[in-house]
Amino acid sequence: MSVAHRVLSFLVLAGVAFAAELHPPAQVTAGSGFSMPTSGSGDATFYLIGPSVAIKKTVHLGQEVKVDATEVETAGKYVASLCSSDNCSSSTFYVVAGAPDRLSFMLHPSRVPVSEPNAINGTAFVFDKFYNLVLNPSTVNFQVVQRSGPPLNHTVKAAHGVAWMRMPSTPKEGPVKVIATVQSANEPRVIQQVASDACHLRIKASRTAKGVLVETDPVRDCSGNAVPDGTVVSFTSVDSNGKTTVDAPIKKGIARAELPVSGTARISVASGVVMGNEITVGGRS
């Protein structure tokens, strides 16, 4: 080996010894600034590439590279690279979600008939303040507030950032408020419990100048809840002139229709797939 080769080898080895190197932490919490020590000397270019960030800046080797809190707000895998005039070195580190701070809460369905088992289900996604899914176990509380009675609490451990619960609808109609809470964050949702199908649908009739006024008793479901206004009730009358049908909506709890009747008529009532009683007008009932 010539002298020249020996000098070159020495310089190369010396160059490797002073190459730029990064030493990032293995794990960083989202939104927390930190510093990475570097080795080597001279200037180098620092690159930080993450799920939602790409940064390039000039740093002095041998000093710490500061990463601002705003540069690591998104959880995921980051690659930090340092390139000097000689070479580049890279290191990876992970940014993990911070403490639970936000919730996305989905309550389904928005309307549910009363007394339905397992009819209501709620799913909460736990996020930190930067909307990173919090994968560490956390406790989510589902509070169910009904129109009457004390609120009910369901506490659920979130697994992989998701907590869910199921519950039956109660026998009473009306709004039910469900509040999902994790630490200081809470998200309220309202679900409407509505009356079920009409039960014991009954009609009565009275003569008028134009025919017969038929009206239902207050229409209720089997739990005693008033069937909502607007629900269609079909009245059918059959007499010597033929058949007459009126689809009338319930208003103020009662559906009514005026039917032209000639002689004796059979009048029946139905709502959806529920049949009511049948009466005879103008003859024996």
Place this chain on the structure above:
Amino acid sequence: MRRALPLFILLVTIVLVIIAWVQSGGITLHEIRSAATPQQAIEGLMNDIQGKNWDRAYASLANQTDIEKQAFIRDLAGSNGSLRTYSTLEKFSISPLRANSDDAIMRVRMTFSSAVGPIDDVRDLHVQHEGDAWKVAWPKPNFAKVPPQVIPVNYLRWDVIGRGPTDDWGVQNVDNPNVRITSMNAIDRPDRIVIVGEVVNEDTVPAYVNVNATLLNPDGSPLDQEGSFDTISHTLLPKQVTPYRIDFPGFHLKQVKSVRMDIKALLIPASADPVIAVTDQKMNKDQLGRNVLSGSLVNQSGQTVNISQVVAVYYDSNGKVIWVSDGYVDQALLPQVAVPFAVDVPGDVAPKVQSYHVLVNHYSTNERASS
């Protein structure tokens, strides 16, 4: 030469007068005035109606003293934004019922073209022999008059506030209504497969429904797909039941392994008014001998319904849906006034019909303003 110029001017003037007379319908008028047969008299009248030449049509009538011109026009051209106001007489056919030397009764089947298809209007017209010509005595129209009154309506409607574009992910939206197909029957007709059945809105909110059907080959691949289009009541109030009908022209059941049904429901704002009663429903035959389900529609609200459509479902003795037919009514439904309707029933279906149910779709020009 001196005489040639005046003669030329006179000749040109005569030619121009003749052209003007022809263009103003003079020939037709002459034909009407000199209609030699009842058939010619009605043909002339129908031609004028077809061309909306109301002045000449009215002038040709035998009973101008009995009928006002405006009433005659309204009878044929429609009023109150009814379907007839958007229609044009497309064709007509005439058949004599009775005739002697002085008068005749002729049956005219007028077919009006409209946006929803052809609509027939059948009239029995009295034609009189007056002098040397035949003239039509147009039946005096009897328009219902709605007396001034106040009709109280407890206005019931549903409005929907959905999730906004600025809402956060996970913010709950209002669910679409629960609707269910309660029955489905595939019928093989000579020229098509017809799928009929019923749908119920099981929810407590109004729904906009659409039913689609897919015919499947024996290997499970789709053969054809069709929707219910307008043979359904798309807007269903809570617990309301609507029939539907889906046609597959050119297909037969032997080609089909199975049928896949698909129903889509959307939550929409809706109103529970107007309530339309369907009275005096009867299965009978019309003037042309066709099987029809006829009756009357009575608008029980206080606002005019401009266009109405009747959708009828027919059941056999087992309560199975065996047919669905529909038809538009070309008169507007004035408040509290009965308007007749008739929808066709195929001749082979009519004897099997045990019961039926009629639903009315309604369209009002003031719906948009009120919503």
